[in-house]
Amino acid sequence: MPSPSQALELENFLPYRLSILAQIVSESLHDLYAGPFDLTVTQWRVMAALGRFAPLTASDVGQRIVMDKVAVSRALSGLTKRGLVERATDRTDRRRASLRLSARGRAIHARIVPIALGYEERLYKVLTAEERRSFDELTARLFAHAGTLREAG
Amino acid sequence: MPSPSQALELENFLPYRLSILAQIVSESLHDLYAGPFDLTVTQWRVMAALGRFAPLTASDVGQRIVMDKVAVSRALSGLTKRGLVERATDRTDRRRASLRLSARGRAIHARIVPIALGYEERLYKVLTAEERRSFDELTARLFAHAGTLREAG
């Protein structure tokens, strides 16, 4: 006889749980910096990438934060208008622009970093150090594997 | 002396990693059922909730899949137009409507469930059974804790 079709328990289904968890975490963090600094999630990620790896081109930023070039362009437009990011056209290839945080951008970045790390720390408090290491490693493997599955089709 | 401000390593920052992982997993799964069945992620989640717990009201669905009532209303509008969901107004409270999958809705649901479970299974292949249990438990705890932090403000 045919095997009974297994039930889909949405509440225990990995893609669903990951999605909900990521959403609540991302929104909680956004609540902490949106009020004082008026940044979108994308804008903050661009700043975080520049804060860590500048100078970068817009394409570099997109690769770092896994975001398409239109979204990056729009985030940068807002950030440069506010004077948080400086752009300098590359002399040898005038299509490219080299991006970095301005002094004001660095100041805001420096104030958000401890807020972000503090939130992460509070979140992680529910795990032991051992569990935390384990969770980090498992998410890294799932991430790499999900990418592989995707490429394979 | 003041403690040196710690660097934010975006690539190891939990909220960021969760967000990217959830996104790639959700999109990969959507790729599998969007082509054959032309459903949005929200529509599929509504169907999954009804497939498992019907009959439900629209509010019930929203609570189950953690989605606001406007999004649920729009997803249901599409699903009822396509005849995948049936709605029956509650006799004792005519504001409410009792929702369930139609025969066609159940047929599609029955075809997507194994696809979804199969994807989850392939994804989980990169973890041992032990690691998988561990990951499930850690995400459950993080989820509960993130909710608590959020309420606390």
Next chain:
DNA sequence: GCATAATAGTTACATTTGAAACTAATTCAG
């Protein structure tokens, strides 16, 4: 060199999404 293709980034348009206002029905306070 010159035409063609490719790349960096922006703009335009159409679709999706979210917040707030709205309709309809029910509950509650007095």
Next chain:
DNA sequence: CTGAATTAGTTTCAAATGTAACTATTATGC
């Protein structure tokens, strides 16, 4: 009862997002 408040769900309007087309510049094939 009657009017105010609450609840279920939809509609409306503005903002965010994605896709495709576009500009400007550089690389490539012949």
